[in-house]
Amino acid sequence: MRELIKMVVVLTVLSSFSGGLLAAIRNSTMERIEYQQLTFVKGPAIRAILEGCSNDPIVDRFKIAYDDAENSFFVGVFNGEANTVAFESVGGGFGGDIGVMVGVDLKEDKIVGVGVTTHSETPGVGSKAKSDPTFVNQFKDQPLTGTFQVKTDGGQIDAISGATVTSRGVALAMTQAAKVYEALKPQIAEQLKGFTK
Amino acid sequence: MAKTIVQEFTKGLWEEIPPFRLVLGLCPTLAVTKTVENGIGMGLATTFVLVCSNVLVSLLRKVIPAKVRIACFIIIIATFVTVVELLMQAFTYPLFLKLGIFIPLIVVNCIVLGRSEAFAYKRGIIPSFADGLGIGIGFTLALAALGAVREAFGSGTLTIWEKPITLFGPSFEPFTFMVEAPGAFVCLGLMLCLMNLVGNK
Numbered sequence: 596m597r598e599l600i601k602m603v604v605v606l607t608v609l610s611s612f613s614g615g616l617l618a619a620i621r622n623s624t625m626e627r628i629e630y631q632q633l634t635f636v637k638g639p640a641i642r643a644i645l646e647g648c649s650n651d652p653i654v655d656r657f658k659i660a661y662d663d664a665e666n667s668f669f670v671g672v673f674n675g676e677a678n679t680v681a682f683e684s685v686g687g688g689f690g691g692d693i694g695v696m697v698g699v700d701l702k703e704d705k706i707v708g709v710g711v712t713t714h715s716e717t718p719g720v721g722s723k724a725k726s727d728p729t730f731v732n733q734f735k736d737q738p739l740t741g742t743f744q745v746k747t748d749g750g751q752i753d754a755i756s757g758a759t760v761t762s763r764g765v766a767l768a769m770t771q772a773a774k775v776y777e778a779l780k781p782q783i784a785e786q787l788k789g790f791t792k
Numbered sequence: 793m794a795k796t797i798v799q800e801f802t803k804g805l806w807e808e809i810p811p812f813r814l815v816l817g818l819c820p821t822l823a824v825t826k827t828v829e830n831g832i833g834m835g836l837a838t839t840f841v842l843v844c845s846n847v848l849v850s851l852l853r854k855v856i857p858a859k860v861r862i863a864c865f866i867i868i869i870a871t872f873v874t875v876v877e878l879l880m881q882a883f884t885y886p887l888f889l890k891l892g893i894f895i896p897l898i899v900v901n902c903i904v905l906g907r908s909e910a911f912a913y914k915r916g917i918i919p920s921f922a923d924g925l926g927i928g929i930g931f932t933l934a935l936a937a938l939g940a941v942r943e944a945f946g947s948g949t950l951t952i953w954e955k956p957i958t959l960f961g962p963s964f965e966p967f968t969f970m971v972e973a974p975g976a977f978v979c980l981g982l983m984l985c986l987m988n989l990v991g992n993k
Binding site (some may be wrong): 602 | 936
């Protein structure tokens with residue numbers, strides 16, 4: 596009987612210590628892990644969009660909730676003024692969701708850049724949305740408002756040949772981005788004030 | 793025959809070098825040694841777990857009841873593996889992406905459990921530390937060697953600190969068989985053979 600109790604006690608104590616230690620380490624590394632994930636998964640797209648900014652957009656970020664989801668906004672400081680943000684939006688593509696990073700200039704409501712972050716489109720066909728910048732560059736300098744559609748649907752965007760569904764997914768993500776931006780613009784502007792140095 | 797601390801350490805480097813002499817821990821050995829860098833990363837992660845779990849098991853060997861010792865070992869090992877996983881995510885994220893699922897799989901690596909059961913549970917802290925460090929470094933060296941051979945022939949490069957160094961001229965055709973799974977077996981077999989040849993002299 597005593598042996599049984601000892602076994603239970605030892606295992607319980609050991610497990611609780613292990614749990615406590617892991618919780619402590621998780622807490623202290625959580626921020627760094629999030630930073631690393633952003634740097635390596637979304638970082639390349641963010642840096643390409645906010646090229647030439649004088650700060651680190653992955654450090655200077657804030658979150659605003661919209662439609663039950665938390666949106667991360669990455670701040671770009673140009674000429675000492677924080678006036679540009681990049682944020683991610685999602686649209687359904689051919690093989691699953693396409694993540695699209697959109698950079699927008701708050702002063703002119705103008706798109707400064709677009710980049711695909713994550714996708715599972717057909718390699719060599721739909722994947723061109725990410726690898727070939729000519730498609731996403733069509734969005735550049737357009738106002739981020741209203742809806743975006745490919746030309747076959749009566750819109751203004753040239754689809755990637757052979758990948759209409761993918762192109763539609765990106766356009767959908769852009770439309771969603773416009774919706775989020777229009778709804779959150781005052782809050783974004785408010786947050787940006789804190790980043791101007 | 794009692795061994796000295798130095799002998800406990802050095803036996804892991806040659807006499808009992810894990811994948812070659814003990815032929816344990818083959819899953820990560822075969823799976824991650826496509827490049828030198830992956831091999832070293834995996835080896836160092838395993839070394840950390842091995843040293844920490846050996847020391848802790850040896851420290852607690854009088855407290856842990858014999859009947860539930862395996863369960864206790866697994867808890868200790870799993871804790872350190874999760875620590876390594878979190879630290880790798882925080883500091884060496886690209887390497888973590890490459891090693892992926894094989895980091896959590898260190899828990900079921902026979903070498904780690906084997907050293908706890910066969911060595912640390914019966915010995916003091918200092919010999920256990922030396923044993924863990926020796927076996928761990930031996931494992932790292934073995935993985936690095938295997939990775940170097942496979943990478944050199946399979947892709948014609950050697951990757952150290954994320955910078956691939958091209959070894960051969962432009963006319964080199966990569967022997968891609970070496971970076972596939974069967975190539976790993978063949979390579980491991982040849983290295984075992986070589987080690988036996990040298991060791992038997």
